[in-house]
Amino acid sequence: MSNWYLSALCVLSICSGPVAWAEEFITPPMVSIPAGEFMMGTIGGDPASQPIHEVSVEAFQLAKYPVTVAEFRYFAKDTNFSPDATCNDFIDKEGLRGPTHIGTGRWDKHRYSHSDYQPVTCIFLTTAKAYAKWLSQKTGTSYRLPSEQEWEYAARAGTTSRFFWGDDPTGAQACEYGNVADFTGESVNNQLYGLSNVGFVGLSPCEDGEAYNAIVGQYKANPFGLHDMTGNVLQMVNSCYSDKGYQPDTSAFQEKNQCEFYGLRGSNWHYPARPHTFRGRAKREGWNVSADIGFRLAADKAPATSDDSHFTAALKQAQQQRLSEKDNLLMTPLFGHIVQLGETRYQLRWQPVTDKRVTRYDIYQSVYPQAHLMGGFYQHQYTKLTQVDSSQSSLELDAVANGTSFLLVAANDEQSSLPSAPLLIPHPPVITDIPGKLEMQNVASLNGVALYRAAPTETRPERYYVFKTNPVTAQEKVSMTFLVKVEESGEYQLSYQGRTFQEGTFFTLWNGATLLAEISYERQAENTTNQHSVYLEKGQHSLQLQVMREGFDRWMLAGLEFTLQQPIATGDE
The missing domain is CATH 2.60.40.10 (Immunoglobulins)
Known part of the structure; x- marks a missing residue:
């Protein structure tokens, strides 16, 4: 990894001083979005993004870029905005911390800061709306946050594919259009934290040159001329969120007691490219601000007068400077x-x-x-x-x-x-005797999931397990194959060590094309369920476990055990 990125992870006071212009504010470059209709949402995948439905959108204006630190500085100075440095900007070998984590960052100085032309983050929705109101008063143009419908319509820009550049099944094109989890982020995270997205949240198989928050506008625009609609930071919208799918009144921003969560759209540098139907969320109360969430402005009408030439010229200079600092990663053999x-x-x-x-x-x-x-x-x-x-x-x-x-x-x-x-250099496959326990290290094949090892402790021996964080946008089928030798035909009690966020069906068990059992999970069972009966015939078999999750989930499976309950006599026994 080139040293440029490691040295660039410094604070603004060292790397890039505040922008100093004579103006009292910066007028954001806006794009005219034409009126139209589109099909919002998706048929499969995340239940929160369903049902697919037709939406009509009036013509409006949307900012070309997310609001930057440079723009926000004027607001902070004029309103004496000076929050405590508690923004969640923490990352380690386990990845990003959860939404209640108290970090050490602020909007102007956090772990990922290196330029005034990165998106402003580390602020609440109320602050983003206060900024829009302040800028409206300064300019005479009524700025606001876009609704969720406006955001998705603008992101799609007349296209019907998963991304505005196409369906891109492997995600290899994503780095041309946004700052996503990629080879660059993987390399930097490897060196700084020993963190890898392999087997965790995944990564797009490409190189975008940025590991964390990027200067806006570095990647190709969508057909409407909007930048950073994919990747970089998530963007707040002025709409409620429901994990039960689109509600009759998602465009209106309701009262607190009716709207526990507000919507986030787009994606960020921590995850592979997400389709435009992806819906994120943030809690109105109880969650901390984060260094990977920003916003962009909308307006009903174009400003009567607008001069963004200073900002545009300075942004271009910052982009060119950043580009000149970068080296491509070394080629992988x-x-x-x-x-x-x-x-x-x-x-x-x-x-x-x-x-x-x-x-x-x-x-x-x-x-x-x-x-x-x-x-x-x-x-x-x-x-x-x-x-x-x-x-x-x-x-x-x-x-x-x-x-x-x-x-x-x-x-x-x-x-x-x-x-x-x-x-x-392969080894002979392990054949497990049943009755007995299927140990995860003896798996014959794994698809769609990774194996992990827990080192031995004073109270527990070495243990292997499979673990997966399932993103809301995927319905990837996970499978594990074990080779077994069943001693006697009969009914077996199956117990397993595992857990998942979701109750109900956890995995299915197959012998070739024959479904043997559908195994459920219940939290009160304390991660081990012993209530499943499976009929197995004597002989050697290939048993396959299949896991299929809908919506966000994080699950683990450490082993299965089969205990003979009732043998079945056969003619040769």
Whole structure:
């Protein structure tokens, strides 16, 4: 990782002084949004974004960018706005903290600050509305926050795909249009916190050049000419939120007792690109302000007079300065494979990268047999074995055990690339006897979820488990396959160690195309449910668990145990 980003994570007083112009305010550049109709919401996915329904929108004005720190400074100075430094700007190896966390940031100085041209964050909805009212008084134009309907209509900009640039099933195009969780953020988080989005919230497979809050307008605009409608920071809207879906009066901002949550739209740098139907929320009371939530202004009519030339010129200069500071990440080695030379002798081979900055390749070897299935920061599961000069594209290894895997990392003295895909020397599959327990480290295959390891303690042995944070916009099917040998045909009691935010059906159990059981979760069962009966036939089988979540969820599964309750006699027994 280039040192520019690490050195840029400094406070405004060091990196970028306040903007000093003669004006008493900054008139925001606005975009004229034409009247029209569109289908709002989605058919599947998050229940909060349903049902899909037709919405008519009157012509209005929407700011080209989210409100920046530079613009907000005038308001803060004029109104003596000086809140305590408690904004939630905390991140560590576990990711962002929850909405009640008390951090150390303010709107003008927080962990992600490096420019006055980043979106202003760390403020409540009431402050954003106070800013709009203040600017209205200064300019004579009635500024406000957009409604949720206006925001989605403007974000879509006449398109009907998941994103205004297309459906983009892999998310690889997202970095052209916004600051999202990507390779840049993954690299910076790896170095600063040992944090990885792999197996956690995921990342878009591209490089956008920013890990946290970015200067506005750095990415391509949508067809209406609006920037940062995807990524960077979430944006407050003047509409209520309900997790039960769109309500009859979501456009009106109701009283507190009728509107516990207000809406957030767009996405931010912490998550992969989210479709325009995504609805976030923030609590009107009881939650702290956050350094990843901002806002943009709307107006019913275009300003009678507007001069944003100073702001536009200064913003362009800030964008160019930021661009000049950036280096692309080192290229990740691709197309690696393993060739067996003898019983325990192997050769790693890979395609040399074309990045001239690379001076060596670091070779990492797995610490645990199932490291190739694990999520989290790769150096928690792999240790550096050796390094070779960049002129080499192979390495011979002796006395390598089955189940060992390797990662390739391109590097120089200043930075390292992200790791390659694991190169695995497979081991024979583990067949579990039933009656018995299915241990997660013995899984034959994993799809859509990552494996984790809990180190042994004085009171608990080493434990493996699968864990997933399920975003509201996904309905990804997770599957786990185990190979088993059933000793006797009969009814088995299935118990499991696991938990989920959602009660009801947790996972289904299959033997090939045959559904064996639908397993539920109840909180009062204290993370272990023993009330499921499953019929298993004698012999070797491939059992598959499938998990399908709707809406936000965070779940964990640490093991299943089968106990024979009633054997079934057969002719050969």
